[in-house]
Amino acid sequence: MSAVDLSRSADAQALVRDVEVLGNRLAAVREMIGRVIYGQEEVIDLSLVTLLAGGHLLLIGVPGLAKTRLVETLATVLGLDERRIQCTPDLMPADILGSEVLEETENGRRAFRFLPGPVFSQLLMADEINRASPRTQSALLQAMQEGRVSVAGQHHPLPRPFHVLATQNPLEQEGTYPLPEAQLDRFLMQVDVTYPDREAERRMMIATTGAVADSIGAALSPQDLMAAQALVRRIPVGESVVEGILDLVRGARPEETTLPEVRQHVAWGPGPRASQALMLAARARALLQGRLTPSLDDVLALAKPVLRHRMALNFSARADGVTLDEVITRLCAPLA
Helix, strand or coil, rough: CCCCHHHHHHHHHHHHCCCCCCHHHHHHHHHHHHCCCCHHHHHHHHHHHHHHHHCCEEEEECCCCCHHHHHHHHHHCCCCEEHHHHHHHCHHHHHHEEEEEEEEEECCCCEEEEEEEECCCCCEEECCCCHHHHHHHHHHHHHHHHCCCCCCCCEECCCCCEEEEEEECCCCCCCCCCHHHHHHHHCCCCECCCCCHHHHHHHHHHHHHHCCCCCCCCCCCCHHHHHHHHHCCCCCCHHHHHHHHHHHHHHHCCCCCCCHHHHHHEECCHHHHHHHHHHHHCCCCCCCCHCCCCHHHHHHHHHHHHHHCCEEEHHHHHHCCCCCHHHHHHHHHHCC
């Protein structure tokens, strides 16, 4: 065996070992989160997949489904510095990014000093993000894409890791502003939070109305999370998975699809960022489950949360009662 082959074999063995070790630690993280978040196992897994992939997450659900509690729990378990923004119509960009103030020094000179806003955190929670005006929503665009903000012509890098977890209430429409497509595309996934089953709601009711509440601590550190994110990018992906992702994403575009349902019902489809998101999320899901490489099952499981906010139905589809989830299910059928 040549030196190159020996090096590749050693790298592969190290990768297998790292995946096994991290998989066990992530199992403990999932178990710890499950102590305080009941009946939302899929939402927990998708949230962890998003963070492992280095992305941002949009949680949509009616009030009382523990969306805010989930974000706070993730920050605690992962040891992240967390800040919260309660979005309202009168929230201004400076309330998120920060602002410059004019100060006078001891010798009488005046100078501007930058006061960082809550975006300078490792985990930023934007609660009810659609209540903020479009001007304020746009304050997060550069932060989510580039990991920095620009104020008064100066660039300010954000802490690492940096993640935005936003919540949205689909019921209340008074005083809300729909998120623009450019904003939505920056979220790795949109996760719809549904009601828990009866047994989970029973456990929740008993546990949260008693005298003693479950407490949790940090299971990982920010450095551990960044190491996991680097490991995700090292996980090999088979050619069948790569082609499956391309078939799925390109098939969701009305201009390129062979499916009549897409041509008939979809106004516009996902861009290349959807392919990137599916690739990273599939790797992260495999890592979360302790597997060395993702499969097409991972792609199919992640198709709806990755694609549903990157597509739009046309008027005829809405008139006929067609939903995006139905269209995505039809897109996934050839890969199943």
